[in-house]
Amino acid sequence: MTAVPRLVVAAPSSGSGKTTVATGLMAAFSQRGLAVSPHKVGPDYIDSGYHTLAVSGGGPVRRPGRNLDAYMCGPELMAPLFAHGAEGCDLAVVEGVMGLYDGAAGQGELASTAQVAKVLRAPVVLVVDASSQSRSVAALVHGFLSFDPDVRIGGVILNKVGSDRHEELLREALEECGVPVLGALRRSDGVSAPSRHLGLVPVAERHTDALAATRALAEHVRAGCDLDGLLALARSAPPLDAAAWDPVAAVGGGPAVGGEPATAGRPVVAVAGGSAFTFSYAEQTELLAAAGAEVVSFDPLRDDGLPPGTAGLVVGGGFPEVYAPELSANDELRRAVAALAHSGAPVAAECAGLLYLARSLDGRPMCGVLDADARMTDRLTLGYREAVAVGDSAIAEAGARARGHEFHRTVLEPRAGTYPAWGFVRPERRTEGFVRRGVHASYLHTHWAATPDAARRFVARAARA
Template sequence: MTAVALPPRVMVSAPASGSGKTVVTCAIVRLLQRAGMMPAAFKCGPDFIDQLFHREVTGTAAGNLDAFFSDVHALRALMARGAAGKDIAVVEGAMGFYDGMAPGTTDGSAYDVARATGTPVVLVVPARGASTSLAATVQGFCRFRPDANVRGVILNGCSAHACAYATEAIERECGVAVLGYVPRDDAFALESRHLGLVTADEVSGLRARLDAMADILADTLDLERLVGIARAAQPISVEPYRTAPERAAAPRIAVTRDEACCFWYAENLRMLQDLGAELVPFSPLHDAALPAGIDGVYLCGGYPELHARQLAENRALREQIRDALADGMPCVAECGGFLYLLEHLEDEAGVSWPMVGALAGSSRRGRGLEHFGYIELTVDRDGIYGSAGTVLRGHEFHYWRADEEGSDATARKPRRDRSWPCLVHTPSLAAGFPHVYYPSNPDAARAFVRACEQYGKQGVHAG
C-alpha cells in the first residue's frame, strides 16, 4: 500500500457545545462545494447525528475521528481513507475544544484529534453581548495549550459592526485571524431532540436551509482565508486505513438505512467491505422483506421509538427477521436495532407496540439519560465477536431501557470506577445498547464476517 499525503484540512471547533459548530460546518462545506472544491466532512468523537447532516451536504460522510477509539497513527490513516479523492478535509469538533472523556482531562478531545492529525483549528465563538472580552476568550484557548494550533475565529450571533469592533482586539491581542461572522438569523436554527440535533431526514427542506446558510456566509465569511489556513496544515503522509480481506469471503450483509435506524460508523461499514462483505441497504420501515440472498444483518441504532407504530405495522418483515435469526442467521443489533429485536417497544407517548420478538422483553423510556459516553467492552462469553476476553471500544447514549439488556459482556467507563453488564452475545448474535467501533478491534469485525460466510455456505439464505 502506498503512503499518501493528508489533504489540506481545518477543524471547526468551539469553546463549548451549543456554539453552532454543526450548522457552521455544514455551511462551510457547502461554500467549498460551490467554489468547485470536493470536501470531506469528518466528526470528532462518537456522534452519529452530525455526520447525517454532513452526508446531506456532501452526498457522503467521511467518518468519525476519535482519540479514544484510535491512536495517533490510526487517526491519520482513517483521515487519509475518508478523504481519499477529496481536495480538503473539514473536521467538526465535539463539545468544547479541550473537553475530554472525563472531567479534568483532554484525553479523547477535539484538541487531541487536531494535534494527532496536524489540523489547524478555527474556533466558532458565541459573540452576543461581548466585544473586547472576546479577545480574552480566544487568547485563553490559544494559550491553554501551546500546541493548540488555533489559527482562526468565526464570531457567531453578531452584526457586521460588532464583528468589526471585536476583530481589532482579537487580532492584535491574540495573533489570530477573524475570518468573519455568523449573523443572528433563523436560517441557522435547528431543533433539538434528546440525542442532540434531530436527524437530517426530519428537517423540513433541509437542503434549501443549508443553501440559505451558505448564501449568508458567502457575504460574511472570508472563505479564501479559511482555505489558506487549511492549506498551511503541516505535511503528513500515511497509508490509508484498510483491513486485509477475510480469505475469499463474500457474504451479503443487510444494513438498516432509514429514518428509524440510521446510526452507523462509516469506518465500520468500510471495514466490513474491506473484509469482503457486500453491504445491502434495507429499511425496516418501508421494505416488505429482507434483501434476497443475504447471509447476515446489521441492525444499526437510531430512533425506533419515534417510528414504533410504523415498524409494528410492517409485520411481514418483523416475522421474517425473527424466523431468520431463529434459523441462526448472524446479526449485530446496536441500541435502536436492539430495541427492534425485543418483543415490544414503548413509543414517546407510552404506547407499547409489537416488535420482532427475537429477544424476550420490552423497552420503555428510562428515568433520564442512561449510560452516557465512552465504554470499553469486554466480552465474557464466546460468540459472534470472538472468544471470551475480546475487548472492543464504543459508546452508549440512550434514554430507553429494556427489561433484559444482556449479561454476556461488561462495559466499563474509562478513567472511572464504574461498570455494568450488557450485551446478548451468542455464536450468531451480538445485541445490546453499545455502539461498537470496529477499528478498535478488527478481529471482532472479522469474526462477524466469518460467521456470515459460514451461514451462507449452509445454503440457507434469508430473503
C-alpha cells in the same frame, strides 16, 4: 503521506455554532467546485449526516461524513482514518466536539478536538459565540491560544454578532491577540435545524428540508466569512506522514477466523437503514465488504422482507422509538428477522437494533428475538465505556476488549441476558446486552475500525450459515 489542505472547526464550548460553521463551510466550498472531505470529532452520527448532505448537494453520496474518535479507535488511527476519508480531495473540514479541550472525562486530552487537531497537524478555527460580550472576547481567545502551545489556532470566526458596531468592537479587541478574524456571522433564526431528545433530527427524516438548510448555511457562511482566507489557512497545513487506512488490510485480506477461511462465495449481509436506523459508521460496511460480504441495505419501515439470500443482519442505531408503530405494523419483516435469528445466522444489533430485537418497545410488539422489553424514559444515558466480551459471539471472542459509547433515553428490562454481550469495566462495572445463538445485541455503539476482527468473524459466520 497526505498533503490534503485541512481545517478543524472548534469552539470554547458546545452551542457556540460549530455545526453551523463547519456544515456551511463544507457546503460553500463544495459549491465552489472543490472536492470536500467531511469529518466529525467524536461519536456523533447526526452531524455527520448533515456533513454528507452538505458536500453532496443532494446528489449521489461520494464522500460520506466520517467520525474521528480517538477514544474508541485510539489516537494512532486518527491520521490513517482521516487520510482514508480525504484521499483525492481538495480540502478537508473537521468539525470538533464540545469545547476545544474537552475529551473523555477524567482522561486528560484523550478524544478532545485539540488532540485530534494535533495528530492531524491541522490549523484550528475557533468559533466564538459573541452574543453577550465585546472586549472580553480577547481574553477568552487569548486563554485558548495560550493553553496548549502545540494547538495552532489560525483564526477566529465570530458568531451571533448583533450589529456592525458590535462587530467593530469585537475586531478591535481581537487585534491585541494577533489572531485574524476570518468571519463574522450575524444572528439568524433561519439557519437552525429542529432538535429532539438526542439532538438534531437526522437528515434521513427530513431530507428536503435538510438540503434547503445546508444551502442556507452555505449562503450564511459565504456572506460572513473570508473563504479565501480560510482556504489559505487550510493549505498552510504541513504534509501528514500517515498511510491511508485500508479496510482490506485491516481484515487481513478476506474472511477468516482462527486462520480458517470461510466458505467460498460472498454471503449477503443485510444492513438496516432508512429513517429509523440512521446511526452507522461508513467504515463498518467497508470492512464487511472487505471481509467478503455482499452488503445490501434495506429499510424496515418500507420493506416487508429481508434482501434475498440474507445470511447475516446488522441493525445499528437510530430512533426506533419515534417509529415504533410503523416498525411494529411490519409483521412480515419482524417474522423474517426472528426466523433469521433463530436459524443461528449472525445478527449484530446496537442500541436501536437492540430495541428492535426486543419483545416490545413502549408496549408495541417488536421482533421478539430477545426476552426483554424496552420503554422510553426521561433519563439520558450518555458516555464512553470500556468493555470486555463476556463470551464468544459473532463479533468478538471471550475476553476481547472494546471501547464504545452509550447514548439513549430508553431502558431495557432485563438489562442483560443469561449470556451478556459485554462486561463494562469503566466507568462502572456491570454486565450489559445479550448473546444468543448468532445474535449479539447491546446498547454499546462501537467503531469496527478499532476491532476489524468483528467484521471477519461476522462474515465468516454468515458464509457458513
